[in-house]
Amino acid sequence: MxxxxxxxxxxxxxxxxxxxxxxxxxxxxxxxxxxxxxxxxxxxxxxxxxxxxxxxxxxxxRHNFELPPLMFNRSEIIALLLGSRMVQAWSDKELAGAASRAIEKINAILPDDLKALAEQQTLLVPDYFVNSKQSDISQAVRKAIENKQRIYLTYNRADGEYSERILDPLGMVYWGGKWTLIAWCHLRENYREFRIDRINSASPSDEYFQTSEQHSLDHYISLITYPAETDYS
Amino acid sequence: MxxxxxxxxxxxxxxxxxxxxxxxxxxxxxxxxxxxxxxxxxxxxxxxxxxxxxxxxxxxxRHNFELPPLMFNRSEIIALLLGSRMVQAWSDKELAGAASRAIEKINAILPDDLKALAEQQTLLVPDYFVNSKQSDISQAVRKAIENKQRIYLTYNRADGEYSERILDPLGMVYWGGKWTLIAWCHLRENYREFRIDRINSASPSDEYFQTSEQHSLDHYISLITYPAETDYS
DNA sequence: TACTCTGCTGACAACTGTTGTCAGTAGAGT
DNA sequence: ACTCTACTGACAACAGTTGTCAGCAGAGTA
Incomplete structure (x- = not known):
């Protein structure tokens, strides 16, 4: 060899x-x-x-060491740059930071012609609607999902009332503009969705949960049907 | 050496x-x-x-050959995967295809623990609101921007009226849910924005334009101020 | 046609880098 | 003390790399 x-x-x-x-x-x-x-x-x-x-x-x-090298071609790199900019703009600080570092690495190897295209930034991703508190909550929730950690949530209901829940967080969905938490609600004994921007606080507990056939993100997804089209105007 | x-x-x-x-x-x-x-x-x-x-x-x-290899660490890979899923869901077919290929390449080198995290798909990106015609138009517009090609556009105005324009396309912006074209309008002699989902047809012409100090995406951006916060509910 | 430029290949000797063996030191755990 | 293992240096055998030379082939040009 x-x-x-x-x-x-x-x-x-x-x-x-x-x-x-x-x-x-x-x-x-x-x-x-x-x-x-x-x-x-x-x-x-x-x-x-x-x-x-x-x-x-x-x-x-050492853990968290870099993964094996990857080779991308020009169109893939453009897509990755755009995607990273989206993550930079629309996710929590930690993910956004990782996206920034990825962008830097990509920029470092771009040939001149692609660099021009990238700097031109013809595909813009405005980041004006991320606010700092939302970012922190979103990050806390994401960590809890990864660790399968039960959380205690306080939030403002649509009708203006204050509410609190103990939840098994299963996943987050980005519905064209807003992040939503999907969780198993122990009060309602059922799946519930919570808009991140309405959450006041999210505290992970010491308890861990396990997903099962009847109690998982996959199961939740199998229950709903996406509408064929939705008007966001 | x-x-x-x-x-x-x-x-x-x-x-x-x-x-x-x-x-x-x-x-x-x-x-x-x-x-x-x-x-x-x-x-x-x-x-x-x-x-x-x-x-x-x-x-x-050969052109479009793969770029030099890149090394990412675990958090960057997670960000890239999420970003690629966003591009897959919210851009034109060509970019979405490139994003899919990038995802495949990334998946191929994921260690087991990260693969589990990726398959778990705790960060979902629903793609239900991309429709095929919009994707084609978006792609045509994006190409025209890259090539600095003047285009002929027909679209439905907000008031329901039909309209047509000759434009120098400068860039596209994704405002939390919708792609918008920013262009120099030759009828109005000024910058204009056009929502991609209201465009009926976009035909590139044989004419090419040049950007200048007073006629560019940068200049346009310097003219506007982003609102500090916008309600997307 | 003849000529030039350049890619491409084979052979071979000089050279350089790599490997295994052996021998020894040092730190960590039992 | 003993075992396990990382780590280093020296050296000879070996493998891979390089430059030189010589020659063929295709493309373009005078």
Whole structure:
């Protein structure tokens, strides 16, 4: 096997696991000597890959490390840039930050002609309707969904009344302009939707929930039917 | 210089230009012999890079070739996936197609834990309000903007009247739910906005326009002030 | 047609980088 | 103390890369 290819395999072997792996194991898997593995690891570290080696334990790759490289062509890059700008404008601070960093990385490799097109910004995404409180709540809710964490919500109902709920948050939907939380409501014992912009506070609890056949986003989606067309004018 | 690095430089040299470049020039730039360049080119072709060599002319890289590889970390990938889903749902067919291809490429390299998160689709983007005719018009308009091509537009005014215009299309804006075309209107001798969903037809002409200080998207943007907050309920 | 420019290939020797082996040090856990 | 493992240096064997030379082929030009 080629050296370059072996280095690539090596990152894959390290990336795929959470526990440490010894140089000997890697050497056996790649059919080379341990010495070569040590040299390869050094090479990878030199090129910036954060591998942690501990005597007596083995090698581990730092989590949240960059994924394998991706190649996009010109039209895909345009779409990714536009999409990132949308995320920048219409999601919580954390996602928006990630989108910004992605945009920077993309900009760094654009050839001149595409850079001109990107700077021209002929596809604009105004961000004027994101407000800071909404962004924080949206982020808290998103985290709770990811962690399957039960949350306590206070919000203003459409009729102006104040209300509070204990919810199992299942997912968020962006309906052309507004984010909406879909959750299992313990008060109503049923699915409910909550517009993020009407939420006053969202506090994650210590309790975790589990999704099931009759209690999941998929199940909720199977219950509703999207209207064929909706007028947003 | 390392061979791997030289191959990388080589693709960059080829990618940056539209005219052909000879092996001799490449050899001089990279400080190696022509023979080595020929071997390198062969290596690149073997790994799938579409380089065209013609005797008496030189080398050219096929346009729309994939850009240099990009490395994203986990949070950036999540943002890119969400953004791509937004583009898939809310733009014209061509961009949406590019977004789909980008999503496929991303999915192909996701580690298991992220794949689960992506499949879970906790951030949904409903696409029910894209209709096919709008998508075609939006695409035609976008192309005209890119090419700086004058267009002939027919549309339904808000008051129900039919109207037609000759326009220099400058950009498109997505205002939380609707795409809007910003253009220089030759009838009014001023900037005008046109909602894409009210456009009946858009035909590019043979004429091309040039943007200038007083006749550009930047200038238009400098004229308006975004409202601090808008109610989309 | 002859000539030039350039891509492209093969052979080979000089050179450079890579690998395995061996030998040894150092840190962490038992 | 003992084991496991990371890590380093030296060196010889080996593999891959490079430059040189020589020659063929196609495209364009005088």
């Amino acid at each position: 080629n050296k370059a290819e072996r280095l690539f395999q090596l990152t894959n072997l390290l990336r795929g696991r959470r526990t440490a792996i010894t140089a000997r194991t890697l050497a056996e898997k790649l059919n080379v000597s341990e010495r070569t593995i040590y040299r390869d690891i050094q090479a990878l570290e030199l090129s910036g890959i954060p591998i942690e080696g501990e005597a007596g334990i083995g090698y581990r790759i | 390392n061979k791997a690095e030289r191959l990388f430089q080589l693709t960059n040299l080829l990618r940056g230009r539209r005219t052909a470049i000879t092996a001799r020039t490449l050899a001089e730039k990279l400080n190696v012999s022509e023979r080595t360049i020929y071997r390198d080119i062969q290596a690149l072709e073997l790994s799938g890079i579409p380089i065209e060599g013609e005797a008496g002319i030189g080398y050219r890289i």
